[in-house]
């Protein structure tokens with residue numbers, strides 16, 4: 001029988017790969033698939049790929065030159081900085097440290113634009129405004145996806161790259177309440193800060209008279225050159241769970257209320273925010289908690305990026321690992337010339353994924369970060385003690 005007579009994506013003539021989501025993971029996966037000559041389609045639910053800005057700083061890593069080309073990040077960089085300043089509660093003390101290599105600051109749509117231009121060099125299809133509802137499963141093997149329209153599209157493999165709110169992830173009961181932390185993000189102009197590095201302000205329960213039960217959290221300030229800056233507030237939900245006697249897990253309304261008060265009242269931070277103009281603001285979640293352990297929960301169904309919490313926990317950085325995990329999955333399909341899945345091949349993938357360099361790095365980083373958070377939020381715990389013992393904290397940062 002000539003399978004070509006059936007449309008691509010039918011059960012008789014499936015794609016090699018369907019990718020769900022056109023963020024950093026989905027686009028990097030698509031570019032790799034195109035270069036590896038896999039018949040591939042990407043479904044993106046929005047009218048353009050990844051329209052809502054997420055991470056806008058990164059550290060150079062090999063994956064960027066592999067996917068985008070050598071030194072291409074320079075084209076979109078608006079600011080470089082290796083400096084980090086950590087402020088103690090109520091900004092009474094601070095410590096400055098320097099990374100070995102600088103962080104690159106850029107605008108989200110520029111990174112997505114670069115990824116798209118690379119994707120356009122391949123024959124991968126990108127279908128916008130198309131939401132994936134679920135995956136198709138037959139005999140416990142993934143066979144494709146179900147679109148919101150009710151249409152079924154068939155493929156040998158499916159790469160889940162739909163981020164922190166992953167519909168497919170929810171279908172397979174990934175515990176996003178342990179993976180995702182609430183986060184506010186604001187882009188401002190007219191920023192006249194006196195420090196060009198990244199600045200952090202740590203909050204602990206009991207220190208804010210306008211929100212005494214507010215959980216452990218951090219305000220971040222990332223200048224991006226040209227009087228622009230990204231600022232935000234991330235809640236450490238994992239620490240809040242452990243401190244339920246003294247703090248609450250706030251809802252969006254409460255987080256927004258406290259955020260506004262921090263902007264107008266919090267020592268030093270409020271000064272930095274004075275006369276700034278809001279260009280963008282959003283409330284969302286970031287997968288800065290646990291990493292989900294199974295990269296292929298059903299044979300043929302790969303997880304990648306934030307859909308499984310693949311984020312470097314120390315700096316909540318997920319762009320590089322989203323791209324690395326997607327490339328890793330697609331290269332596996334090509335290296336092993338996968339034309340059908342079995343439990344055995346799925347196990348092999350999981351084993352190789354668990355041995356990957358990037359996962360080992362992420363896990364080591366997560367362990368170290370967890371220890372630091374426990375020391376800071378559970379052992380020292382109060383604003384008073386942290387300020388009293390600041391020399392200890394300072395040395396811990398410097399050791400890093």
Ligand SMILES: Cc1cc2nc3c(=O)[nH]c(=O)nc-3n(C[C@H](O)[C@H](O)[C@H](O)COP(=O)(O)OP(=O)(O)OC[C@H]3O[C@@H](n4cnc5c(N)ncnc54)[C@H](O)[C@@H]3O)c2cc1C
Nearest residue numbers: 021023024025045050054055132162163305306317318319
């Ligand atoms: C405020 C904030 C600041 C951050 N700062 C940094 C930083 O400085 N550095 C860093 O490295 N990382 C940072 N991150 C994390 C980083 O942005 C993410 O880890 C990264 O974007 C994950 O990429 P992804 O492709 O897995 O998911 P996403 O970027 O979320 O992309 C998912 C895509 O899937 C689409 N989609 C969703 N559901 C469906 C569906 N059902 N069907 C079809 N399409 C769908 C979405 O529209 C989107 O385009 C930050 C995140 C946030 C929220």
